[in-house]
Amino acid sequence: xxxxxxxxxxxxxxxxxxxxxxxxxxxxxxxxxxxxxxxxxxxxxxxxxxxxxxxxxxxxxxxxxxxxxxxxxxxxxxxxxxxxxxxxxxxxxxxxxxxxxxxxxxxxxxxxxxxxxxxxxxxxxxxxxxxxxxxxxxxxxxxxxxxxxxxxxxxxxxxxxxxxxxxxxxxxxxxxxxxxxxxxxxxxxxxxxxxxxxxxxxxxxxxxxxxxxxxxxxxxxxxxxxxxxxxxxxxxxxxxxxxxxxxxxxxxxxxxxxxxxxxxxxxxxxxxxxxxxxxxxxxxxxxxxxxxxxxxxxxxxxxxxxxxxxxxxxxxxxxxxxxxxxxxx
Amino acid sequence: xxxxxxxxxxxxxxxxxxxxxxxxxxxxxxxxxxxxxxxxxxxxxxxxxxxxxxxxxxxxxxxxxxxxxxxxxxxxxxxxxxxxxxxxxxxxxxxxxxxxxxxxxxxxxxxxxxxxxxxxxxxxxxxxxxxxxxxxxxxxxxxxxxxxxxxxxxxxxxxxxxxxxxxxxxxxxxxxxxxxxxxxxxxxxxxxxxxxxxxxxxxxxxxxxxxxxxxxxxxxxxxxxxxxxxxxxxxxxxxxxxxxxxxxxxxxxxxxxxxxxxxxxxxxxxxxxxxxxxxxxxxxxxxxxxxxxxxxxxxxxxxxxxxxxxxxxxxxxxxxxxxxxxxxxxxxxxxxxxxxxxxxxxxxxxxxxxxxxxxxxxxxxxxxxxxxxxxxxxxxxxxxxxxxxxxxxxxxxxxxxxxxxxxxxxxxxxxxxxxxxxxxxxxxxxxxxxxxxxxxxxxxxxxxxxxxxxxxxxxxxxxxxxxxxxxx
Numbered sequence: 001x002x003x004x005x006x007x008x009x010x011x012x013x014x015x016x017x018x019x020x021x022x023x024x025x026x027x028x029x030x031x032x033x034x035x036x037x038x039x040x041x042x043x044x045x046x047x048x049x050x051x052x053x054x055x056x057x058x059x060x061x062x063x064x065x066x067x068x069x070x071x072x073x074x075x076x077x078x079x080x081x082x083x084x085x086x087x088x089x090x091x092x093x094x095x096x097x098x099x100x101x102x103x104x105x106x107x108x109x110x111x112x113x114x115x116x117x118x119x120x121x122x123x124x125x126x127x128x129x130x131x132x133x134x135x136x137x138x139x140x141x142x143x144x145x146x147x148x149x150x151x152x153x154x155x156x157x158x159x160x161x162x163x164x165x166x167x168x169x170x171x172x173x174x175x176x177x178x179x180x181x182x183x184x185x186x187x188x189x190x191x192x193x194x195x196x197x198x199x200x201x202x203x204x205x206x207x208x209x210x211x212x213x214x215x216x217x218x219x220x221x222x223x224x225x226x227x228x229x230x231x232x233x234x235x236x237x238x239x240x241x242x243x244x245x246x247x248x249x250x251x252x253x254x255x256x257x258x259x260x261x262x263x264x265x266x267x268x269x270x271x272x273x274x275x276x277x278x279x280x281x282x283x284x285x286x287x288x289x290x291x292x293x294x295x296x297x298x299x300x301x302x303x304x305x306x307x308x309x310x311x312x313x314x315x316x317x318x319x320x321x322x323x324x325x326x327x328x329x
Numbered sequence: 330x331x332x333x334x335x336x337x338x339x340x341x342x343x344x345x346x347x348x349x350x351x352x353x354x355x356x357x358x359x360x361x362x363x364x365x366x367x368x369x370x371x372x373x374x375x376x377x378x379x380x381x382x383x384x385x386x387x388x389x390x391x392x393x394x395x396x397x398x399x400x401x402x403x404x405x406x407x408x409x410x411x412x413x414x415x416x417x418x419x420x421x422x423x424x425x426x427x428x429x430x431x432x433x434x435x436x437x438x439x440x441x442x443x444x445x446x447x448x449x450x451x452x453x454x455x456x457x458x459x460x461x462x463x464x465x466x467x468x469x470x471x472x473x474x475x476x477x478x479x480x481x482x483x484x485x486x487x488x489x490x491x492x493x494x495x496x497x498x499x500x501x502x503x504x505x506x507x508x509x510x511x512x513x514x515x516x517x518x519x520x521x522x523x524x525x526x527x528x529x530x531x532x533x534x535x536x537x538x539x540x541x542x543x544x545x546x547x548x549x550x551x552x553x554x555x556x557x558x559x560x561x562x563x564x565x566x567x568x569x570x571x572x573x574x575x576x577x578x579x580x581x582x583x584x585x586x587x588x589x590x591x592x593x594x595x596x597x598x599x600x601x602x603x604x605x606x607x608x609x610x611x612x613x614x615x616x617x618x619x620x621x622x623x624x625x626x627x628x629x630x631x632x633x634x635x636x637x638x639x640x641x642x643x644x645x646x647x648x649x650x651x652x653x654x655x656x657x658x659x660x661x662x663x664x665x666x667x668x669x670x671x672x673x674x675x676x677x678x679x680x681x682x683x684x685x686x687x688x689x690x691x692x693x694x695x696x697x698x699x700x701x702x703x704x705x706x707x708x709x710x711x712x713x714x715x716x717x718x719x720x721x722x723x724x725x726x727x728x729x730x731x732x733x734x735x736x737x738x739x740x741x742x743x744x745x746x747x748x749x750x751x752x753x754x755x756x757x758x759x760x761x762x763x764x765x766x767x768x769x770x771x772x773x774x775x776x777x778x779x780x781x782x783x784x785x786x787x788x789x790x791x792x793x794x795x796x797x798x799x800x801x
Binding site: 069071102104105106110111114123127132133160170220327329 | 535547549579581587616617
């Protein structure tokens with residue numbers, strides 16, 4: 001990890017640290033539960049877990065303000081939880097039930113929330129990038145002062161439309177933050193096997209876009225970089241790129257045996273760089289909370305996730321009438 | 330040897346133009362590269378350069394003359410010692426026809442579109458005048474409404490301008506829509522009225538700006554995206570279908586994508602395979618999209634206004650050859666045409682001819698010629714393909730018991746094939762003959778003039794099909 005790591009001794013407030021801890025833990029427990037439900041056949045199709053990458057969305061959401069927008073790929077559960085969407089509605093969408101955010105018609109990869117300004121959930125690799133630029137275009141046009149977080153992976157970074165979006169975003173100085181979640185594998189193809197570019201964020205320079213690499217396993221570093229990028233965008237200077245160096249612990253999707261990397265590689269990341277453990281250490285070292293208090297948070301988080309899972313099992317399947325609704329305005 | 334200077338064709342579809350200004354006068358010496366004149370087409374004013382050297386012996390067409398046919402001699406260059414008076418040019422005007430197909434159906438694709446001309450020299454061609462039956466049913470136009478003659482191009486521009494005046498969130502983006510005033514001049518004048526915030530030139534980046542406009546629509550705006558032609562939209566079809574069309578459904582109805590994708594669709598003239606394709610059947614298949622393909626200027630205007638106002642993504646298929654065609658357009662404050670409602674252009678009892686877009690040209694020409702043979706055709710313009718007004722077609726077939734469909738696109742899985750299938754299922758007992766689908770041929774569009782003409786659907790084929798289903 002080339003990027004600077006935040007100091008062990010953090011001057012981040014107790015409230016912030018505890019909130020990061022809770023939010024990251026919620027994503028992890030939620031995803032573990034989703035994995036279980038998938039194994040039980042309650043979730044079908046594709047299901048892409050976010051485990052390992054939690055610091056990216058939690059850090060960036062901490063830098064966002066009310067009204068800011070976000071759009072991402074199909075690995076989207078973490079983004080939805082981090083922006084405040086209801087775990088029950090997300091989980092029920094995973095199980096394809098009436099209580100899901102899309103009434104069971106979208107599934108894991110296609111969820112939206114107008115209320116939380118979450119614009120999907122996109123199943124086509126890279127497609128969300130010009131869409132994110134378009135959301136920012138709308139903000140600039142309507143003078144809302146909003147910023148759009150446009151997330152995509154290292155795999156999508158090789159799609160042509162990403163660079164079409166870069167070009168227009170800089171040309172028209174759109175308030176969009178391009179967040180490259182570089183988890184090092186595009187499905188089974190490592191970054192090294194897909195490009196000779198030494199870093200992905202530097203490609204923005206070809207279009208005049210500034211950016212930087214960030215330690216995506218460190219929520220404090222993510223938040224700091226996010227604040228800088230948000231200020232840059234809100235000041236009307238145009239887009240900004242953040243390349244988050246991160247890592248997914250699980251396979252690309254539930255059906256991925258992950259033979260393209262060693263068990264040791266994953267284990268090493270978990271042990272040495274885990275984002276949640278990092279914050280846990282900061283909390284304990286700073287004596288912001290004791291083990292008991294953290295245990296209580298763990299318990300509370302498990303309860304939230306269990307309730308979401310119960311809801312997702314109990315919510316009925318959508319009525320057959322739903323087949324024919326929501327096609328036309 | 331004197332050299333005739335001919336009216337140049339300055340675009341693939343140009344058939345005539347205005348000789349706006351002479352920059353030389355009789356007696357002037359010119360050399361290759363000198364600008365001789367300014368020629369105005371319906372899209373642009375172009376400078377016309379000399380290719381040969383000589384003295385301008387005679388100017389044959391005065392400046393300011395409108396409707397000068399391509400290949401009409403406009404001036405004569407003479408060499409030293411020659412006199413322009415010795416030159417007889419009058420017999421040569423028919424050269425204007427050279428280069429176009431001389432087969433029996435000559436004119437069905439080209440000259441017939443020029444009915445608004447008053448003095449065309451192509452009198453040797455078969456009369457291919459546009460039939461102009463009274464519109465039989467159009468409840469959107471109150472009786473006694475004043476009409477004005479307008480081109481499809483002007484009608485489309487007016488529709489955009491009116492909607493942009495009424496709603497600040499409506500904007501237009503695309504290649505060359507602003508400063509260039511539109512590659513086909515459809516957006517002429519919009520930049521001046523609405524400014525660069527709302528009339529936006531994009532880089533050549535269809536995939537990118539289609540996605541961007543789709544995102545802007547999700548973010549609260551109402552974009553109109555102009556594709557220079559729909560051929561280029563294939564680079565962007567993922568965003569049109571996977572994002573624009575499906576988002577409302579995938580979001581459980583939370584999120585609308587009110588975007589209009591519009592531009593020239595189908596064959597123009599001699600631009601060959603990659604620039605000549607009809608996408609009607611492609612987009613008509615996609616749930617979540619509305620698809621319009623107007624023929625007349627009034628429908629172009631009314632449907633585009635409806636499209637811009639709606640919350641559904643719309644694929645709006647225009648036609649370059651129709652842009653310059655004039656029709657009656659009602660003078661109304663707010664003229665809109667609903668989607669999913671066909672228009673019966675003319676009533677008839679013997680056969681139902683169903684078409685849309687430029688296919689209507691062939692349908693109406695055929696109907697006129699058939700009338701001379703005593704066959705009365707009912708001609709239906711679908712106007713929108715999704716939703717598709719099959720009810721009007723079925724009702725008509727219950728009366729005529731016969732149906733012929735006409736479209737420019739390919740035959741496999743065509744709009745005609747869909748109509749045919751609907752009639753099989755819902756009007757089988759009323760059919761006295763199999764439905765015949767007249768379509769473009771199942772080939773990539775060739776370049777050669779004669780091949781192109783035969784690759785397209787022809788009026789003769791429509792007539793033949795009607796005679797077959799009426800057993801005449």
